[in-house]
């Protein structure tokens with residue numbers, strides 16, 4: 001799986017190796033690349049130098065030492081060549097040189113050349129003036145070495161730092177050559193080993209483009225044994241009610257070996273640096289007008305209805321594009337969105353999540369290999385499934401405690417018991433029974449979180465007509481939802497499944513292979529697994545906000561036979577509320593920093609990936625207090 005020892009190393013990767021061996025491993029071995037502000041700026045600045053033809057005059061024969069002075073004394077014309085690609089078989093490296101300055105005497109001897117590398121930052125301030133950073137030193141040194149290997153006469157090179165507009169020269173010597181060759185050997189050796197550990201409390205991490213994948217401080221925190229506390233799985237709660245699935249009682253039998261369960265806990269006074277951005281600057285675009293046609297014009301999406309332009313959206317602002325019902329997209333727009341890794345997701349008009357189109361994205365296979373290995377092992381599946389179900393039940397309990405007008409003591413007690421029972425369920429069927437019992441207790445009390453018709457008086461529609469309060473909830477029903485509350489819950493779960501599917505892809509998973517949800521055609525089983533813990537705190541919470549803040553009324557719903565659905569106007573209000581919830585900040589239960597719910601989704605998949613690849617010991621759910 002790791003590149004073999006003969007793999008050609010690009011010079012840029014050696015630069016990453018000197019910056020951080022883990023960054024090198026993630027990019028080169030695991031093939032993970034994520035743009036950040038620095039890399040985007042660097043790519044934009046490189047556009048000009050990358051546009052060159054990359055030609056150099058032929059290197060014929062080496063200049064004799066005695067003739068060198070003559071050459072230096074000649075007033076030679078200086079030529080420039082941009083974007084020059086070179087390779088050395090002996091070293092096993094390639095490099096693309098931004099700019100090469102050439103002095104060719106035309107007398108049949110090898111031209112004298114100097115590589116010039118462009119960097120967006122500033123030089124290092126050393127004791128003796130401005131210096132070249134080590135990461136730049138290896139890159140430039142390697143370029144000189146490659147030019148020499150290809151028979152050009154090259155004694156020095158130069159870095160041009162754009163921020164301060166400074167040129168810093170670097171001479172080539174034997175010490176530099178030895179360091180470069182030792183570094184190449186070390187990098188090549190690292191490709192055959194394990195993923196290196198994250199740097200410790202390093203100032204390099206905040207600027208690293210892969211910080212949101214690497215999660216250096218979070219990983220280190222979770223690797224400390226003191227970060228985990230043992231959970232007493234079953235607290236003997238005195239229940240004055242019958243446990244609903246008596247056959248599955250864990251404090252009666254049949255007894256199984258109860259696994260030791262540990263969950264991470266925040267240590268007082270111990271802060272994990274928040275190095276990931278709290279929220280993304282980009283937004284989702286929802287389009288639900290049947291018959292729309294979307295095409296690309298310059299850097300924008302143009303939406304047309306019956307041939308007339310009805311909207312224009314900048315592609316750079318898009319996080320993803322969600323299409324409801326028959327909306328068409330031009331092939332040119334699909335190409336652009338795939339190229340920029342902006343997914344298009346498709347839903348029925350009723351909100352059923354059909355599928356998605358996306359670019360290649362991550363090509364890393366390591367996480368998926370471990371995912372398939374875990375999914376094939378019933379014991380490992382059960383270990384993960386217990387945590388998903390535990391998180392969901394805990395969050396259901398929290399939502400009831402927060403929002404119920406008279407928090408139901410019995411149900412809260414039962415949910416506490418069931419959450420702990422989930423952690424030690426002896427089998428998947430038992431776990432499903434526990435989860436089902438919790439869902440029953442939760443939805444039996446769901447109506448208590450809806451402000452009654454008395455408190456939420458009947459609303460008025462756009463014609464100022466009084467509308468009846470429509471949000472009477474008895475039980476959960478779906479496919480199709482038969483009342484407005486169920487219509488809201490179904491749509492929220494559908495959007496959340498979509499977001500979990502996207503987050504699973506981004507973290508390198510196959511969303512269709514799960515541990516708790518069994519594989520079924522077209523079902524994103526892993527996305528549904530991780531979604532469990534987020535159902536109450538994202539989806540149910542959005543539905544309750546819309547109802548209790550009277551943002552929707554009966555005129556926002558349509559009825560067809562048994563089925564209830566939102567009107568286009570109602571859907572628009574819903575999408576806004578849903579996106580607002582995903583962007584809203586929440587304190588992470590273990591790392592104690594604020595992130596948006598959307599980032600929290602992504603974070604959970606990244607942590608799950610670290611569990612599967614053995615970097616951290618166990619998955620833990622995202623629970624709120």
Ligand code: SF4
Nearest residue numbers: 020023199205208214
């Ligand atoms: S975040 Fe830090 S430890 Fe992780 S790859 Fe980047 S520099 Fe290395």
